[in-house]
Amino acid sequence: MAITTEPVTINLGPQHPSTHGVFRLRVTFDGEEVVDVEPVFGYLHRGTEKLAESRSYVQIVTLTDRLDYTASMSNNLAYVRAVEKLAGIEVPERAMYLRVITAELQRIASHLMATGFLLNDLGAFATPLMYCFRERERILDMFEMLCGARITLSYMRPGGVFQDAPAEFWPALDTFLVETPGYLDDLENLITGNEIVLARTRGVGILGDELAIATSVTGPMLRASGVQWDLRKADPYEVYDRLEFDIPIGVAGDTFDRYLVRILEMRESLKIIEQCVDQIPRGPIKPDLPFNLRPPEGDAYAAVEGPKGELGFYLVSDRGIAPYRCKIRAPSFINLTPLKEMVVGWKVGDLIVIFGSVDVVLGEVDR
Amino acid sequence: MDLPEWLAFGMAGFTLAFIVINAMIMSTALYTWFERRALGRFQVRLGPNRWGPFGLLQPLADIIKLITKEDTIPDEADRPAFTVAPVVLLLPMLLVVAVVPFGEDSFLGRLNVGILFIVGVTSISTIAIFVGGWASGNKYAMLGAMRGVAMLISYEVPMALAIAGVLLLVGPALPADAEGFAGISSLALSKIVESQVLPFLLVSPLAFLVFVAAASAEMSRTPFDQIEAESELGSGYHTEYSGIKFAVFQLAEFMAPIVTSIIIVTLFLGGTRGFSPVPEQIWFILKVFVVIFLLLWVRATWPRLRIDQIMAFAWKGLFGLAILNLFVVATEIEFLRTSDGTLSTGSLWLMAAINWPVTLVSVVVLARLLGHGRMDRPEPSPSPLANMYAEAE
Numbered sequence: 103m104a105i106t107t108e109p110v111t112i113n114l115g116p117q118h119p120s121t122h123g124v125f126r127l128r129v130t131f132d133g134e135e136v137v138d139v140e141p142v143f144g145y146l147h148r149g150t151e152k153l154a155e156s157r158s159y160v161q162i163v164t165l166t167d168r169l170d171y172t173a174s175m176s177n178n179l180a181y182v183r184a185v186e187k188l189a190g191i192e193v194p195e196r197a198m199y200l201r202v203i204t205a206e207l208q209r210i211a212s213h214l215m216a217t218g219f220l221l222n223d224l225g226a227f228a229t230p231l232m233y234c235f236r237e238r239e240r241i242l243d244m245f246e247m248l249c250g251a252r253i254t255l256s257y258m259r260p261g262g263v264f265q266d267a268p269a270e271f272w273p274a275l276d277t278f279l280v281e282t283p284g285y286l287d288d289l290e291n292l293i294t295g296n297e298i299v300l301a302r303t304r305g306v307g308i309l310g311d312e313l314a315i316a317t318s319v320t321g322p323m324l325r326a327s328g329v330q331w332d333l334r335k336a337d338p339y340e341v342y343d344r345l346e347f348d349i350p351i352g353v354a355g356d357t358f359d360r361y362l363v364r365i366l367e368m369r370e371s372l373k374i375i376e377q378c379v380d381q382i383p384r385g386p387i388k389p390d391l392p393f394n395l396r397p398p399e400g401d402a403y404a405a406v407e408g409p410k411g412e413l414g415f416y417l418v419s420d421r422g423i424a425p426y427r428c429k430i431r432a433p434s435f436i437n438l439t440p441l442k443e444m445v446v447g448w449k450v451g452d453l454i455v456i457f458g459s460v461d462v463v464l465g466e467v468d469r
Numbered sequence: 470m471d472l473p474e475w476l477a478f479g480m481a482g483f484t485l486a487f488i489v490i491n492a493m494i495m496s497t498a499l500y501t502w503f504e505r506r507a508l509g510r511f512q513v514r515l516g517p518n519r520w521g522p523f524g525l526l527q528p529l530a531d532i533i534k535l536i537t538k539e540d541t542i543p544d545e546a547d548r549p550a551f552t553v554a555p556v557v558l559l560l561p562m563l564l565v566v567a568v569v570p571f572g573e574d575s576f577l578g579r580l581n582v583g584i585l586f587i588v589g590v591t592s593i594s595t596i597a598i599f600v601g602g603w604a605s606g607n608k609y610a611m612l613g614a615m616r617g618v619a620m621l622i623s624y625e626v627p628m629a630l631a632i633a634g635v636l637l638l639v640g641p642a643l644p645a646d647a648e649g650f651a652g653i654s655s656l657a658l659s660k661i662v663e664s665q666v667l668p669f670l671l672v673s674p675l676a677f678l679v680f681v682a683a684a685s686a687e688m689s690r691t692p693f694d695q696i697e698a699e700s701e702l703g704s705g706y707h708t709e710y711s712g713i714k715f716a717v718f719q720l721a722e723f724m725a726p727i728v729t730s731i732i733i734v735t736l737f738l739g740g741t742r743g744f745s746p747v748p749e750q751i752w753f754i755l756k757v758f759v760v761i762f763l764l765l766w767v768r769a770t771w772p773r774l775r776i777d778q779i780m781a782f783a784w785k786g787l788f789g790l791a792i793l794n795l796f797v798v799a800t801e802i803e804f805l806r807t808s809d810g811t812l813s814t815g816s817l818w819l820m821a822a823i824n825w826p827v828t829l830v831s832v833v834v835l836a837r838l839l840g841h842g843r844m845d846r847p848e849p850s851p852s853p854l855a856n857m858y859a860e861a862e
Binding site: 110112131134221224225226227228229231232233236292296297298299301302311327328329330350351352353362449450451452 | 508511512513514608609612616691692694702768769770771772773774775776777778840846847849850851852
């Protein structure tokens with residue numbers, strides 16, 4: 103009797119420990135090897151863009167919190183910048199610095215989560231994840247001081263921020279800035295040189311620079327492929343042009359580079375925050391604006407370098423109190439484009455790790 | 470009162486089984502508590518601390534929860550095989566304990582071929598995992614079971630070879646004595662313990678390393694937890710199990726580190742040997758505890774290897790090391806043994822002096838051959854396809 107084999111199709115998700123939310127991958131395996139991948143989206147679709155059409159410009163801030171719920175500050179920032187561009191609002195200096203500080207803190211928090219879950223996908227028994235969460239917790243505590251919320255922050259408003267940082271925020275931030283480099287060193291000691299991590303991630307899931315550009319990938323994933331592209335430098339917004347920082351890039355575009363670029367970016371973010379703390383002036387944090395903005399007719403697109411990539415909001419105004427149309431450029435969603443090219447030919451375990459290294463948040467993918 | 474022989478035999482057997490099962494289940498329950506508390510410490514959190522002092526009653530709560538849950542059997546499942554698999558997995562763990570000496574005269578079954586028995590029964594767990602995974606009728610379970618069979622069978626080879634290296638050191642069997650009591654062969658665990666004047670960890674560290682690596686693969690924990698691979702396969706071969714069957718699987722799984730530590734202590738750490746004021750049984754338990762903790766430490770720290778890397782490690786790495794160890798030890802014994810075939814303590818020290826450098830060199834060479842080397846990250850050069858500095862101007 104001849105023994106024949108045939109490929110097996112498995113649904114990874116929507117309920118699966120490592121799909122980072124409700125994401126479904128229809129994967130065809132030949133034994134352990136991935137032959138084909140078909141992502142299925144939409145399990146977390148809440149119609150954010152449509153909901154925005156019936157909310158006032160301030161109310162939409164709360165909707166943006168729920169896109170990428172690991173990086174609410176960045177979402178807030180991208181959205182309020184679009185509104186400011188649309189309505190031509192001047193932002194006070196202090197507010198801009200506060201926004202940069204919080205956005206960079208959020209970047210660190212988001213990268214910590216990405217790194218922790220990547221290691222979890224690698225099978226490390228939640229230990230690195232817990233270490234990452236310990237640091238993230240301190241950032242969330244600081245956010246709580248700022249606005250009372252920890253995850254869905256809604257800290258920013260068109261024209262500024264919701265309130266000035268309270269007195270206890272600055273000492274907490276100073277302690278954080280002093281201690282975090284040491285914690286990052288700890289984390290790197292545990293992970294970066296680890297033989298098993300290297301064996302699992304180096305050369306795995308390579309994304310070449312050409313393909314990365316062709317598929318509009320942005321953020322740490324693009325920079326891991328060696329492309330030096332960061333909106334904070336390429337199109338400086340807020341006060342980034344007054345700050346000194348580097349854009350770390352990867353060598354090979356493999357999973358390890360995607361991990362390392364995130365670690366290096368966290369260190370750069372710490373530098374940025376330090377400079378902001380030195381430079382921040384006193385002054386108002388929000389201009390006097392009517393609660394219901396009625397921007398002039400027209401459209402505006404504003405993008406920021408979020409933790410996952412270029413996060414952009416495109417708003418169209420018809421002089422109403424709500425935008426006529428709101429389109430969100432979600433980096434997580436677009437970064438998934440080259441997933442198939444990255445995983446085909448690798449094993450089951452690699453598929454999970456490569457997917458983890460893309461760092462998607464399903465709230466943003468499905469919107 | 471004279472009992473008929475079959476009845477006495479039956480009663481003795483029942484008592485023995487009763488002791489083994491209860492002692493092991495209780496110590497496993499305690500171990501689950503310890504593991505979760507220790508993991509909590511490793512992971513900068515608290516671990517279970519709600520029920521009882523320090524959360525000591527947590528295992529009880531877990532068991533109550535598991536056995537009161539609905540016990541579902543999927544329609545696609547092969548019912549008899551699905552039902553019997555958890556028990557088959559638990560069986561070898563209990564059987565191993567029955568032959569291990571806990572002190573000079575404290576053991577349940579004095580088997581003359583103890584180590585062979587252990588190697589034999591522990592391979593039953595492979596069958597149980599395969600049966601459980603296959604009978605579930607679930608693709609995740611099947612993938613886990615397939616991986617399990619490939620991995621467990623592969624790692625049994627270096628494990629058995631490492632054991633062979635130990636047995637060479639044990640020395641010849643004792644002849645049968647005048648009362649007709651069969652002589653103690655070198656395969657008996659009590660004999661292995663007895664001959665460890667110097668713990669075999671010192672005498673042949675290479676065998677120890679190979680055995681520990683292979684044994685942690687056998688109990689399928691990180692870095693070798695391919696069978697469950699939680700982040701990849703849900704939970705591998707027992708994806709479809711629930712209720713009491715799942716509880717039995719978990720019991721067997723948590724018993725595995727205890728049993729493995731018991732075997733490691735018996736083979737390499739001098740088993741029940743210790744200093745005199747402390748009883749041997751206490752020494753044994755202490756040593757087992759230390760080994761369990763070390764295994765747990767590894768589990769808490771390292772990520773998982775990929776299945777092909779695991780197989781490569783077994784065949785290219787451990788297999789070679791085990792063969793090398795066997796060869797070196799056999800050569801040394803050929804030159805060092807006395808006329809009656811035993812080894813003097815001085816010879817053992819000499820062997821230790823030779824084997825440690827051999828171990829270090831061979832491990833370093835192997836790491837060079839198989840490993841990824843140190844971080845030699847070249848300076849990244851920006852891609853010419855997009856340069857933001859150029860475009861910003």
